[in-house]
Amino acid sequence: MKRGLLLLTAILTGFTAQAQVVNASISMGSGYANQVYYKLPTQANNEYPHASWDVAFLRTSAFAFGTRINDARNIEVYDASSNIADWATIDVTQIANWTRLYNSETQWDLGAFDQGSATYGWGEYNPGNHHVTGAVVFVLKYANGTFRKFKIDDFFGGYTFTYATWDGSAWGADQQVVLPNATNPTNRFNYYSLENATAVVAEPATTDWDITFTKYKTDYFGDGSFWQDVTGVFHAPNVQVAENIEPAGMPDPLLGGGLTYVEDINQIGYDWKTFNQATFTYSIATDKAFYVKLPNNTVYRLAFNSFAGSSTGNITFNHQDVTSLLATETFGNNNAFGVYPNPTVDKKINIVYDLATAGAQNTVSVYSITGAKVFEQTLESATGFFNQSIDLGQLNNGVYVLKFQSGDYTATRKIVLQ
Numbered sequence: 001m002k003r004g005l006l007l008l009t010a011i012l013t014g015f016t017a018q019a020q021v022v023n024a025s026i027s028m029g030s031g032y033a034n035q036v037y038y039k040l041p042t043q044a045n046n047e048y049p050h051a052s053w054d055v056a057f058l059r060t061s062a063f064a065f066g067t068r069i070n071d072a073r074n075i076e077v078y079d080a081s082s083n084i085a086d087w088a089t090i091d092v093t094q095i096a097n098w099t100r101l102y103n104s105e106t107q108w109d110l111g112a113f114d115q116g117s118a119t120y121g122w123g124e125y126n127p128g129n130h131h132v133t134g135a136v137v138f139v140l141k142y143a144n145g146t147f148r149k150f151k152i153d154d155f156f157g158g159y160t161f162t163y164a165t166w167d168g169s170a171w172g173a174d175q176q177v178v179l180p181n182a183t184n185p186t187n188r189f190n191y192y193s194l195e196n197a198t199a200v201v202a203e204p205a206t207t208d209w210d211i212t213f214t215k216y217k218t219d220y221f222g223d224g225s226f227w228q229d230v231t232g233v234f235h236a237p238n239v240q241v242a243e244n245i246e247p248a249g250m251p252d253p254l255l256g257g258g259l260t261y262v263e264d265i266n267q268i269g270y271d272w273k274t275f276n277q278a279t280f281t282y283s284i285a286t287d288k289a290f291y292v293k294l295p296n297n298t299v300y301r302l303a304f305n306s307f308a309g310s311s312t313g314n315i316t317f318n319h320q321d322v323t324s325l326l327a328t329e330t331f332g333n334n335n336a337f338g339v340y341p342n343p344t345v346d347k348k349i350n351i352v353y354d355l356a357t358a359g360a361q362n363t364v365s366v367y368s369i370t371g372a373k374v375f376e377q378t379l380e381s382a383t384g385f386f387n388q389s390i391d392l393g394q395l396n397n398g399v400y401v402l403k404f405q406s407g408d409y410t411a412t413r414k415i416v417l418q
Contacts, residue, residue, distance in 0.1 A: 021320045023305075028213055028313030032231050035072065035202070037209035040292065040300045040319055046204040050215060053191035053202045054140070055150075055161075058109050059181040060188055062157045065132070067122065068103050068111030068189070069140070072215035074229070076141040077101045077112040084151065087137050092147045092166055098139065102227055105218055106264040108188070108237055113138060113152065122152045131156040140194070148194055157181050163194050188237065210294060211235050211268065211302075213315060218270065232270030235292065241267035242291040244387050260385055261293055273307045282307040291322070291385070298323045299352075301340075322352060337404045343416035347392045353404065354385045364390060365403045366415070374400070392417060
């Protein structure tokens, strides 16, 4: 017993400060004019006008490419011909016979142009020089009725592309641009405004953001029949997100297990809000929380508070580094564990754990400072990310020690019930 008391004392003495909830806000501006990039650890945000660019070119690899249209501007992309020789004679009156293309809403590197009729979307591989050579003529239709034809001529460590503008009766002069991947080396994409004939910077360095608030098109029914304009959140490459339904802001123990992180960039997406036709305001799904795992395995819990709509583009949300809050640690075979909130004012705590392998049995036990076990519960033992609510309402206010055990591995935390 004496040894147990000494161990408990050591644990209690080693208790560390916890991460605070950050109440954050961003503004996309009237009409959602700006795309906003946000970094969770620093709360820094960067704004870039949606109207500043037309086409984005992936620049992070000499061997991989991706070309996205700026669908926030409602620019439509059409695969007008799979014969590059048709470039000079493309007829905009044939638009009804062309195939419309869309950016992927789940992958950054799969843009509208990458889904054209050629083997590589817009081009074919040339084994002689190891370039990808343009094979498709695209036509872009702008919201104001302007037409531009567009082709990517070549990819090899960068992009060569050509475009021309329809003046109502004929095509204007061809404009050819070379955009090397070496441009803007800290960014993921290079951007170009066909309208202004200039390269622009429309994102911060890859290390300076985790999520971005933007306008995009979503495959509303999931079958390609209807693409809806929405405003929502994408997450950065190498970031993963898990969504959890948490009624009244607390995890439901019946839904706490089996939650997994996904790489789809629209996992946060747009459907954390709905438009109320009666009040003409947006309602927030307060039972949704998102767990954002950064490349360094730091996890943030993010939940939305308000969405003002297009009048101001103001959005409020809160986030918390649950890794530091919970003192989540990795132990044995890359399993991880943590507890929040701590202290708790309603005697309900959440056990968060991420199991790389299935343990023989996972249990959580609570001990008084005298070493007496006062609570025990078995937890889900499958692999994956879990977030489970534990109700300790039967215990008195005070300080306790919680022990989490997964197979042969054990971790302990001091918890405070108020």
